[in-house]
Amino acid sequence: MDINVVQIVLIFLFACIAGMGSVLDEFQTHRPLIACTIVGLILGDIRTGIILGGTLELIALGWMNIGAAQSPDSALASIISTILVIIGKQDIQAGIAIALPVAAAGQVLTVFARTITVFFQHAADKAAREVNFHMLEFLHLSALLVQALRVAIPVLLVTIFMNAGSVQHLLSSIPPVVTGGLNVAGGFIVTVGYAMVLNMMGAKYLMPFFFLGFLIASYLNFSLVAFGAVGLIIAFIYIQLNPNYHENQTASAASGQSSTVADDMLED
Amino acid sequence: MSESKRKLTKRDLFSMFVRTNFQQASFNYERIHALGFCFDMIPAIRRMYQTKEERAKALERHLAFFNTTPAVCGPVVGVTAAMEEARSDGEPIDDGAINSLKVGMMGPLAGVGDPLIWGTLRPITAALGATFALTGNIFGPILFFLSFNIARLALKWYGLKYGYDAGMNIVRDMASNTLKKLTEGASILGLFIMGVLVTKWTKINVPIVISQTTNQLGQKTTMTVQGILDQLCPGLLALGMTLLMMYLLKKKVSPILLIFALFGFGILGFWLGFLK
Numbered sequence: 001m002d003i004n005v006v007q008i009v010l011i012f013l014f015a016c017i018a019g020m021g022s023v024l025d026e027f028q029t030h031r032p033l034i035a036c037t038i039v040g041l042i043l044g045d046i047r048t049g050i051i052l053g054g055t056l057e058l059i060a061l062g063w064m065n066i067g068a069a070q071s072p073d074s075a076l077a078s079i080i081s082t083i084l085v086i087i088g089k090q091d092i093q094a095g096i097a098i099a100l101p102v103a104a105a106g107q108v109l110t111v112f113a114r115t116i117t118v119f120f121q122h123a124a125d126k127a128a129r130e131v132n133f134h135m136l137e138f139l140h141l142s143a144l145l146v147q148a149l150r151v152a153i154p155v156l157l158v159t160i161f162m163n164a165g166s167v168q169h170l171l172s173s174i175p176p177v178v179t180g181g182l183n184v185a186g187g188f189i190v191t192v193g194y195a196m197v198l199n200m201m202g203a204k205y206l207m208p209f210f211f212l213g214f215l216i217a218s219y220l221n222f223s224l225v226a227f228g229a230v231g232l233i234i235a236f237i238y239i240q241l242n243p244n245y246h247e248n249q250t251a252s253a254a255s256g257q258s259s260t261v262a263d264d265m266l267e268d
Numbered sequence: 269m270s271e272s273k274r275k276l277t278k279r280d281l282f283s284m285f286v287r288t289n290f291q292q293a294s295f296n297y298e299r300i301h302a303l304g305f306c307f308d309m310i311p312a313i314r315r316m317y318q319t320k321e322e323r324a325k326a327l328e329r330h331l332a333f334f335n336t337t338p339a340v341c342g343p344v345v346g347v348t349a350a351m352e353e354a355r356s357d358g359e360p361i362d363d364g365a366i367n368s369l370k371v372g373m374m375g376p377l378a379g380v381g382d383p384l385i386w387g388t389l390r391p392i393t394a395a396l397g398a399t400f401a402l403t404g405n406i407f408g409p410i411l412f413f414l415s416f417n418i419a420r421l422a423l424k425w426y427g428l429k430y431g432y433d434a435g436m437n438i439v440r441d442m443a444s445n446t447l448k449k450l451t452e453g454a455s456i457l458g459l460f461i462m463g464v465l466v467t468k469w470t471k472i473n474v475p476i477v478i479s480q481t482t483n484q485l486g487q488k489t490t491m492t493v494q495g496i497l498d499q500l501c502p503g504l505l506a507l508g509m510t511l512l513m514m515y516l517l518k519k520k521v522s523p524i525l526l527i528f529a530l531f532g533f534g535i536l537g538f539w540l541g542f543l544k
Binding site: 020023024025026027028031033034037046047048050051053054055057058061062063064066067068071072100103104107114115117118120121124125128129130131133136137139140141143144177178180181182183184185186187188189190191192194195196197198199200201202203206207209210211212213214215216217218219223224225227228230231232234235236238239242244245 | 300
């Protein structure tokens with residue numbers, strides 16, 4: 001299957017939206033679940049897009065921008081891997097193998113883009129002195145274009161210079177031990193994402209709840225929605241029974257003691 | 269502070285709410301959301317100050333370094349608008365007071381926002397969407413998009429409105445138990461679900477054969493390393509690997525390096541036959 005001009009234009013436009021989404025981090029258009037689905041829709045194979053999106057989403061669960069630190073880039077990774085999987089007729093595992101190096105490259109590109117925008121910041125200082133509201137608004141929003149293009153240009157290059165034959169040729173030249181290994185690694189690469197989320201929560205004294213979830217799910221075959229409800233109930237009970245939240249009712253020495261114990265735990 | 273004279277119209281507030289959805293548009297390494305915050309404040313500055321000098325000073329004041337979780341920037345924008353309003357009414361509030369309030373709020377709010385949004389809301393809605401998506405069901409992406417964005421937009425709008433209405437009082441509220449209860453409750457739910465995901469969605473199989481026995485009926489029983497581990501507790505290797513990754517990340521090993529290392533490990537294991 002080859003791509004027609006309308007599809008190239010649509011993919012370019014969506015790549016711009018995903019690029020802007022990746023820096024805004026508001027509507028989540030840059031997340032695999034959304035980006036792969038839409039690219040799949042454009043290429044006429046939405047089902048493959050959704051499945052690849054779901055698979056990559058799990059790997060990318062912990063990819064988040066905290067403070068000024070940048071995560072691997074899911075926008076570029078999702079779009080390019082979906083194009084190559086659908087156009088090159090590859091399986092989902094090959095898609096993962098493509099997505100990860102692209103995510104690393106995208107991370108470098110976004111760091112570059114966020115350095116270029118320092119110039120926009122300095123131009124804004126000048127506009128503020130001149131009380132030019134429109135200029136300030138223009139500078140703020142036009143900085144989005146840098147991010148749109150850092151995704152859209154690489155995507156455009158891939159769509160134009162890749163055809164089904166070259167993708168298949170490229171991917172079939174990978175030795176089977178590598179594809180098999182990638183398939184195996186795809187099963188446990190998600191642990192990096194889980195670890196990132198867990199470290200970010202930073203509440204060491206609440207870790208028993210993590211182990212509780214692990215144990216219960218290891219032996220019970222509930223749906224994720226049911227586990228969510230169980231988690232919610234546990235959280236409610238903990239908050240309701242926590243003596244720290246009842247200090248005004250029982251202003252006795254006992255509650256004073258328990259709060260110091262809890263404070264000690266907090267400091268761990 | 270006089271509560272009676274509210275200068276911002278509902279339309280101004282709505283415009284500021286729309287603008288906060290572009291909080292990170294000009295994200296840059298020098299001052300992060302500085303221009304974004306100024307962009308949010310423009311409707312308020314236009315409404316409250318009329319002379320050129322006052323406006324220039326207000327704009328410059330809000331081009332200072334700012335950074336918090338974008339989904340929870342609403343209360344800071346709201347309180348700052350309330351302070352600017354008091355200042356334009358002649359209250360003795362100087363630049364330093366406004367700036368230190370912003371800095372004082374952005375830290376604690378990021379402390380709540382990061383675990384709440386990136387640690388709980390997004391992983392849970394995304395994981396839920398992904399369960400449907402893995403079977404090719406379009407409901408998965410739609411569920412993720414709607415549930416995450418409805419929660420996020422509600423936080424932005426009510427955060428902004430609450431911040432503006434509460435004004436300075438919000439600083440007292442932030443120290444109260446409600447916020448702590450919310451963060452703690454969300455963290456418990458988030459950690460619990462992460463525990464579920466570790467065992468449910470990680471696949472590690474070590475097919476090394478330890479023993480092969482044939483019973484009287486001639487049936488063969490094969491005991492593998494994986495079989496023994498599953499008898500101890502299913503998902504034990506996944507748990508161990510997650511804890512190892514947490515440790516390495518804490519030692520400042522970059523996540524992308526860990527991902528590639530695990531790929532290398534997978535290829536090596538497949539080649540040598542101890543992983544399948």
